[in-house]
Amino acid sequence: MKSLRTFTLTCGVAVAAVVSGPALSAPLQVAVEQSPSGLDPHIVTAFSSFQIIDGTIYEGLTALDNDLNIVPGLASEWQISDDKTTYTFTLREGVTFHGGDAMTSADVVASLNRVLAENTGSPLASRLAAVDSIETPDDSTVVLNLSAPSAPLLSSLTSIAIVPAKYEDDTDSLQRAPDGTGPFKFVSWQPDVAITLEANADYWDEERPALEGVVFNIVPEAATRQVGLNSGQYQMLPNIDGVMAQQFQGAGGVQLEETLELAYSLIGINVSRPPFDNAKVREAINYAINRDDIVAAALFGAGVPGGPLSPALTNYALPLEEFGCFTPSADKARALLEEAGIETPIEATLLVLPRDSTKGIAQVVQQQLAAIGIDLELDIPEIGQFVQNWRNSEFDMFVSLNSGTIEPDDYFYRTFRTGGSTNVFKYSNETLDALLDAGREETDTAKRQEIYADAQRELACQGPAAFLTYGQLYTAMRDNVDGYSISPTRSMRSLGGTSVTE
Secondary structure (H helix, E strand, O other), X not given: OOOEEEEEOOOOOOXXXXXXXXXXXXXXXXXXXXXXXXXXXXXXXXXXXXXXXXXXXXXXXXXEOOOOXXXXXXXXXXXXXXXXXXXXXXXXXXXXXXXXXXXXXXXXXXXXXXXXXXXXXXXXXXXXXXXXXXXXXXXXEEEEEEOOOOOOHHHHHOOOOOOOHHHOOOOOHHHHOOOOOOOEEEEXXXXXXXXXXXXXXXXXXXXXXXXXXXXXXXXXXXXXXXXXXXXXXXXXXXXXXXXXXXXXXXXXXXXXXXEEXXXXXXXXXXXXXXXXXXXXXXXXXXXXOOHHHHHHHHOOOOEEEOOOOOOOOOOOOOOHHHOHHHOOOHHHHHHHHHHOOOOOOEEEEEEEOOOHHHHHHHHHHHXXXXXXXXXXXEEXXXXXXXXXXXXXXXXXXXXXXXXXXXXXXXXXXXXXXXXXXXXOOOOOOHHHHHHHHHHHHOOOHXXXXXXXXXXXXXXXXXXXXXXXXXXXXXXXXXXXXXXXXXXXXXXXXXXXXXXXXX
């Protein structure tokens, strides 16, 4: 019988129903740039979806607090066997789904199986790759048996929402009508107008939520969002970039919160399409790019150049001096193309995530690559089409934002490992695969640091992505908004503890 060690941690909307607990403040009016591409937590990839549902409508077994520490979510405690291959979770009491059903271990198993199911096509599937089997001794206990130790498992579970078991084989319903356990319940979605949430009267934490609800107003025009916040029509503009944040510096009645985000901007490269299947061509692209110019021109100075890992991960991220290709040199880039036997000009299409910051990055990169004979045509579709083309690898190159977390495995495994659930680059590298497998199984921090240092070196110059920047992230709020804390992950989880004073 395995010896167990126990970890018990303490946890830190238009119109609402009447709820018990403290009096609720009026609904929060939020203005966001884009409509979500959907609301199914196991399928969506766009930030526009994630920020609406993560920690507000949906929750995982584990969660992150404001300092990015792993804390209990829907599991009140867990036990880890000495060989680190068995995790036993005790579910929190008194949790109900918004549809009214009590949450049990059957729902947890169905949720994890749903993520792993091939027909779901979940981008989160790789995060559960080590799970060999799941047991449910009773309604309040879930046991995960792993094929090997998995250092990132508790971090990965923060992003895997628990949904009712009845949706295990249904990949349609939750896209339009979410059903979670979080502090806010879905009310309505008016396409391109607003998504409305209301307070969950039966939320397991009696101290939350403090708001009657949240209305996510879809406002594509930056100027309209700015005027709306200044006038008080909107009370929050979440996760904005430095360009918009500058407009609120010193503005009366407005407060700004900021953090260096974990998400990164990148140029993704489809390595199945010549000439990008040639590693020297990918290295040439890296030499042609001036990341300082991108920060200055596209982010207006609100960010830093970055490599494969965010500088915020101080225990893992290598300094950029480690990567020779991060020192711009058009001459070196042209020489690499010549060595590869590639004739210029090279004509290619750059698929662009339709956000202000990524559009700016695309324009700068277009100019920089033109200098070495790579002529890019910019393709800027609406968000739904971008996601579809991205998921189907229908691109030569793309510019986008990739999410990041506190765990380096989350940056690399699903994205760059052979067969990874978001490896849209069609990239395969046996050396990198071995490193990423080792990084998952190794639990010694010093050894993991060495493994991920090698992984960064493997990816930085000849991998399928040119890593560009990590932006400074801002949230602008009226000064009567209290209790909100900006997250480097772009999650709006802290809305559960947010209030608005009269």
